Amino acid sequence: MFIIITILAVCCGLLYYLSEKRHRFWSSRGFVQLEPKFVFGNISTSKPRTSFGELLQKFYEQSKIHKLVGIYLFYKPVLLVNDPILLQHVFIKNFTSFHDRPERINLEADPLQDNLFNTPGKKWRDLRQKLSPTFTSGKLKAMFTIIRDCGQTLETYLEKNVDSGNDIFDFRDLFARLTTNIISSVAFGIENDCINDPDHIFRKMGIRIFEMSSKKRFQAACATFFPILKNIIKFKFTNDDVEEFFHSVVKQTISFRETNNFERNDFMQLLIQLKNQGYLSSEKGESKLSEGENSSDDLKKLSYQDVAANALLFFIAGFETSSSTLSFCIFELARNREIQQKVQEEIDNVLAEDDSQVFTYESLHKLKYLECCIDEALRKYPIIPLLFRVCNEEFRVPETNLVVPKGTEVLVPVLGIHRNPELYDNPMEFRPERFLNSSTGTTKVTKGCYYLPFGDGPRNCIGMRMAKVVTKMAMVSVLSKFNIELDDKSLLEKELEIDPEQFIHTPLKPFKLKVTPRGNL
Secondary structure, three states: OHHHHHHHHHHHHHHHHHHHHHOOOOHHHOOOEOOOEOOOEOHHHOOOOOOHHHHHHHHHHHHOOOOEEEEEEOOEEEEEEOOHHHHHHHHHHOHHHOOEOOOOOOOOOOHHHOOOOOOOHHHHHHHHHHHHHHHOHHHHHHHHHHHHHHHHHHHHHHHHHHHOOOOEEEHHHHHHHHHHHHHHHHHHOOOOOOOOOOOOHHHHHHHHHOOOOHHHHHHHHHHHHOHHHHHHHOOOOOOHHHHHHHHHHHHHHHHHHHHHOOOOOOHHHHHHHHHHHOOOOOOOOOOOOOHHHOOHHHHOOOOHHHHHHHHHHHHHHHHHHHHHHHHHHHHHHHHOHHHHHHHHHHHHHHHHHHOOOOOOHHHHOOOHHHHHHHHHHHHHOOOOOOEEEEOOOOEEOOOOOOEEOOOOEEEEOHHHHHOOOOOOOOOOOOOHHHHOOOOOOOOOOOOOOOOOEOEOHHHOOOOHHHHHHHHHHHHHHHHOOEEEEEOOHHHHOOOOOEOOOOOOOOEOOOOEEEEEEOOOO
């Protein structure tokens, strides 16, 4: 018994020693660090059921007087970058030192995740160069009719239900069904009706994408906090049934179009062009090198696997992030009636100016105040509440002697920055006017990166213009014909709870809105 106790004591002592040594990683290199706890690091300071974005917000609030600060996720040392000027170095000026995201998913085990978001290095650069032209104004304009038709389906659905006396709606679910309609049509060329059929297979698969078993959650945590285990546990984000479904959809879509020489103005058609010829055909008003002027890398064709992986990425990023943005935006308009009326007046004025009953791609861009509302929603509720980068090479912090080691994971507390009262007065107040004269919503600072709903620099969100078009069209579809108000009046005075189990910033519980016709316009 004495021997066993002695061995246990030695093991505990060794564990404590190694823990203390690991938790001096940052202080021993001259960095300020938040004081970690034994084993858990700084994770132990979080409350139960706190989202990772909210946890980083807490770290930011504790440390924002420092430009950057070291923290520990269990034994893993990561660097929290708080300063807008340093963020400009990370995202733009020294992008070559921070061009990759952390590798958490085993891409060999989960090839559908080998996409623009996850892929590193040269492959990312080549893929980004090929895919960037798919989101030009000309391409988005060509897809606009698809987006507007889906919005019309939502408008008709609301009219039918309101006329029947059903005037209370769960808009979080309703917007998810709408954006599933839009993205499945634009990304895969498949027209479905999740608005009227909430049990449609595309809606079910959209839900399944984000479902995780206890085993998968454990694997994801291990891959995040203990990267050395990534290749051992081979974490796979994509569920098997989701993988099988989307492979089937992509194969059938490509086969049908190529066999029947069928083309459609959508994202899938552009991916098929990249698969077959390695570049996109130019359009009037868009500059694009001809085939003979492209480099060998430009002409390298996408593989089928590249097409499938990036079509799935477009679906995931498009429907969930847009629906969450819409949910937060309409929630704020429902509890700020004066702002809602300003948006409706702007919609009416643009339609009257164009002498039209429907919006065009050009007229949608005239809705400046509505765009301010969306920008403000993305400030208060950034859908991606934190950003990740990896230091690809040893980096000396400007104007200091501090050196960030190669391989260090860098975290950006977007939620904390967006809610910093030193940048945004009364940050929890929904005030679209912040963006009328400033693209960042503040005039308190003029340099650096601090408004980050889509990231910044070369690796920002490639689909942000598409997201804005979808979001504005969806809001127009509702507010052009209807007034909205909160069904639960208690929400007028309290903030929405955030789902702690989701990486993206999304409401924990449904919120219901009452819809009433605006009358004759």
